[in-house]
Amino acid sequence: MENIYERFEKTGIIPVVVLDDVDDALPLAGALMRGGLPCAEVTFRTDAAEESIRIMASEYPDMLVGAGTVLTPSQAERAINAGAGFIVSPGLNPDVVKYCMARGVPITPGVMTPTEMEMAMGLGLSVLKFFPAEPAGGLAMIKAVAAPYTQLRFMPTGGINAKNVRDYLAYDRIIACGGSWMVKKDLINQGRFAEVERLVAEAAAIVKEIRG
Numbered sequence: 001m002e003n004i005y006e007r008f009e010k011t012g013i014i015p016v017v018v019l020d021d022v023d024d025a026l027p028l029a030g031a032l033m034r035g036g037l038p039c040a041e042v043t044f045r046t047d048a049a050e051e052s053i054r055i056m057a058s059e060y061p062d063m064l065v066g067a068g069t070v071l072t073p074s075q076a077e078r079a080i081n082a083g084a085g086f087i088v089s090p091g092l093n094p095d096v097v098k099y100c101m102a103r104g105v106p107i108t109p110g111v112m113t114p115t116e117m118e119m120a121m122g123l124g125l126s127v128l129k130f131f132p133a134e135p136a137g138g139l140a141m142i143k144a145v146a147a148p149y150t151q152l153r154f155m156p157t158g159g160i161n162a163k164n165v166r167d168y169l170a171y172d173r174i175i176a177c178g179g180s181w182m183v184k185k186d187l188i189n190q191g192r193f194a195e196v197e198r199l200v201a202e203a204a205a206i207v208k209e210i211r212g
Helices: 001-010 024-033 049-059 075-083 094-101 114-122 138-146 165-170 185-189 194-212
Strands: 013-017 039-043 062-069 086-089 107-112 126-132 177-179
Touching: 001 013, 001 062, 024 039, 024 049, 024 185, 039 049, 049 062, 049 075, 062 075, 075 086, 075 094, 086 094, 094 107, 094 185, 107 114, 107 185, 165 177, 165 194, 177 194, 185 194
Parallel strands: 013 039, 013 177, 039 062, 062 086, 086 107, 107 126
Antiparallel strands: none
């Protein structure tokens, strides 16, 4: 699990992807790899998600492919069996956490309050998704709640974009940021993968600028 989090930190920005068509999985993966963010959190809320994860994980073994918006243990099971190397959920569901931990697959559940953070710590977690980041108070909120929970690190998602991601990445308690601005659904659906690659490269350059 620690190796996954090291890769998260090195990547810096985790593209959060919505795929409606499995035929888009390979060209998108290629754009992410060439652009310099070899990672994808494929949201598990479309019919294409499971097979897309299987394709991306199989064809790009060096890519870090995971599943997001995982709400139940059965969804986690399907995603992991398809090749997901990590699981992300919007909230803290103890059943999902326990299932993933039993399978030895990193799980990053969403939290927003100190109570949820303490519950996550009680389940043995130390890396949490702060969601929805900007509506929940953004970086100022993360810094405020991080003070008493020195063992926690965060992956904020929700409202992160090219304009504010630098501030998040500069804070040492942020392991990575989840974002979708470089993999917008309309660009994918229109097959504009060259534009996706350009936006991914710009995002990767921001990570390098801030973290070296």
